[in-house]
Structures are given as C-alpha cells and as structure tokens.
Amino acid sequence: MNRQMVLKLGIGGLIALLLIVVLFNHFEAETEELKVLTTYSIIDDLVSSVAGDRIETDYIVPLGAEPEEFEPLPENMQQVDGADLIIYNGLGIERWLENLINNVNPEQKMAKATEGIEPFYLDEGSFQGTPDPHAWFDPILVKDFYLPNIRDALIDLDPANEEYYRERTKQQQKKLLELHYWIEDELEALAREDRVLVSSEGAFRYFCEAYEFEEGFIWQINAHEEGTPQQIADLVDLIRDRDVGAVFVETSVDHRPMKQVAEETDIPIGGELYSDSLGEAGSSGETYLKLMEHNVSLIVESLKE
Numbered sequence: 001m002n003r004q005m006v007l008k009l010g011i012g013g014l015i016a017l018l019l020i021v022v023l024f025n026h027f028e029a030e031t032e033e034l035k036v037l038t039t040y041s042i043i044d045d046l047v048s049s050v051a052g053d054r055i056e057t058d059y060i061v062p063l064g065a066e067p068e069e070f071e072p073l074p075e076n077m078q079q080v081d082g083a084d085l086i087i088y089n090g091l092g093i094e095r096w097l098e099n100l101i102n103n104v105n106p107e108q109k110m111a112k113a114t115e116g117i118e119p120f121y122l123d124e125g126s127f128q129g130t131p132d133p134h135a136w137f138d139p140i141l142v143k144d145f146y147l148p149n150i151r152d153a154l155i156d157l158d159p160a161n162e163e164y165y166r167e168r169t170k171q172q173q174k175k176l177l178e179l180h181y182w183i184e185d186e187l188e189a190l191a192r193e194d195r196v197l198v199s200s201e202g203a204f205r206y207f208c209e210a211y212e213f214e215e216g217f218i219w220q221i222n223a224h225e226e227g228t229p230q231q232i233a234d235l236v237d238l239i240r241d242r243d244v245g246a247v248f249v250e251t252s253v254d255h256r257p258m259k260q261v262a263e264e265t266d267i268p269i270g271g272e273l274y275s276d277s278l279g280e281a282g283s284s285g286e287t288y289l290k291l292m293e294h295n296v297s298l299i300v301e302s303l304k305e
C-alpha cells in the first residue's frame with residue numbers, strides 16, 4: 001500500500017464517519033421529544049391532559065409552594081433553556097416569569113392559558129385593581145378557555161399531531177362539563193345560607209361566583225401581607241355576622257392565621273383545600289379533576305347542617 005492509498009482510505013473513512021454522524025443527528029432531531037414547560041402544577045396537569053404521550057411537560061414552582069411568591073433559582077433557568085414552549089396562567093400570578101425568560105431567551109415561545117377570560121379584579125391591598133388570577137376554580141372557564149388555548153398552542157408547536165390534540169381536548173372538555181354538573185348536584189346538599197366559603201387566601205372567588213357562595217378570607221391574594229391583626233379581626237366579624245359553620249385552610253399556605261380565627265370564633269377548621277398547587281402523586285389532589293372533587297366534597301361535608 002503506498003502513501004496515497006492510505007490517504008485515500010483515510011479520507012474515505014472520515015467521510016463515512018461524518019455521514020454516520022450527520023445521519024444519526026438527523027435521526028435524533030426527528031425523534032427528540034418536544035418539551036413544554038409550565039409555571040406550576042395545576043397548569044401542568046391541564047397541559048398534560050391535552051399533550052398526552054406526544055409531549056413531555058415539566059413545571060417551575062414546586063408542589064405545595066405559592067406561585068405568587070416564587071423566586072426563580074438557577075435550575076429554573078436551565079428548565080427554560082430546554083423548553084420548546086412555555087405555557088403560563090397569566091392574570092398576574094407569575095410576576096417573576098418575565099424576568100426569568102428575559103434572562104434566558106427573550107425570544108422564547110410563550111402561550112397564556114387564560115387568554116380571552118374576563119377576570120375578576122382584586123379589590124383590596126397593594127394589588128387592588130389587578131386581576132384575580134385563580135380562574136381555574138371555575139371548571140367552565142377551564143373548559144372554554146384554558147383547554148382551547150392550550151390545544152391551539154400545542155398544535156402551533158406540533159402541527160403533525162393536530163388531530164390527537166383536538167381529540168384529547170374534546171375528551172377533557174367532556175370531563176369538565178361532567179365535573180361542573182357533579183359539583184352542582186353535590187352542592188344541592190347546602191342551603192343558601194350555608195354557602196359561605198372561608199379560606200386563608202381569597203383564592204376561591206371564581207368558584208364562589210360560579211356556584212353562588214359568599215366568600216370570606218383573611219388576605220385576598222398570597223402576595224399581600226398574610227394574617228395581620230386587622231385582617232383577622234375583619235374575618236372574625238364576618239364569621240359571626242353570617243353564622244359560618246366551618247372555615248378552611250389551604251395546602252399551600254401557613255395554617256396559623258386561620259387557627260387563630262378558629263380559636264377566636266370557636267368554630268371548627270373543616271380541613272385542607274387545594275388552592276394554588278396539586279397534591280403529591282397518590283393524594284386526593286394529584287390531578288385538577290381530583291383536586292376539585294376533593295375540595296367540593298370537603299366543603300359540602302363541613303358546611304352541611
């Protein structure tokens with residue numbers, strides 16, 4: 001073998017190797033799963049319910065934490081960096097999100113799950129006049145806005161699976177309508193005057209408006225001061241005035257202020273509602289649908305005469 005032949009074989013080998021690498025990368029790019037990052041577990045569950053097995057999802061705010069008070073960590077920048085799309089609630093609950101995105105990729109593809117919803121507005125505290133973000137507590141808003149917005153964003157990201165996302169959205173919308181009728185049936189056990197829902201954070205306005213409850217809370221949104229003496233005194237007045245049967249704490253907030261209210265008014269704490277976070281896997285709050293069933297069952301059980 002002369003030198004020239006060795007060189008030829010060498011170059012041929014190199015070209016073959018390059019081809020293999022290029023083909024392999026191409027194959028990888030085609031089969032690599034799309035990643036959607038969501039802001040917190042409740043949004044994540046709604047996105048997963050449409051995305052099914054076609055898209056991998058992950059969320060930023062850990063289970064049990066308040067999305068209002070979240071402070072991003074370096075690992076969240078990595079999550080954003082690896083995301084093909086970010087889906088968020090909007091209505092001001094993720095005030096930390098814009099900075100996080102701008103620090104990683106200002107061109108990041110984003111979709112707002114509450115697009116088109118006419119929100120209620122906060123009427124007290126330092127966020128007075130800004131939207132109340134907890135719209136997911138009205139299942140009809142989830143059916144008519146969250147799911148279609150999520151569906152359209154996923155189709156835009158992954159048009160090849162359009163029919164799959166449309167079909168799953170329809171199935172999920174059917175479940176939400178069933179949930180709505182189930183809630184109406186369950187609540188028939190409660191007389192009008194028993195329909196007062198008292199929680200630590202005023203996270204249940206959309207639920208209360210949809211199902212004709214009066215709402216009581218210590219603070220209106222987690223971003224406020226939580227549990228000042230004045231806030232507690234005002235709630236104690238409301239509870240005495242309306243002869244409320246039970247009050248509730250939430251899984252994602254401090255229970256102490258409500259314990260103080262319960263002691264001062266001598267009425268029981270009915271139990272823990274899920275508000276801004278799903279529960280752990282295996283718990284009664286592990287999906288949005290289960291969380292709603294848990295909340296409604298607990299409310300009825302605790303407020304029934």
Ligand SMILES: [Zn+2]
Binds near residue numbers: 068201
């Ligand atoms: Zn909240």
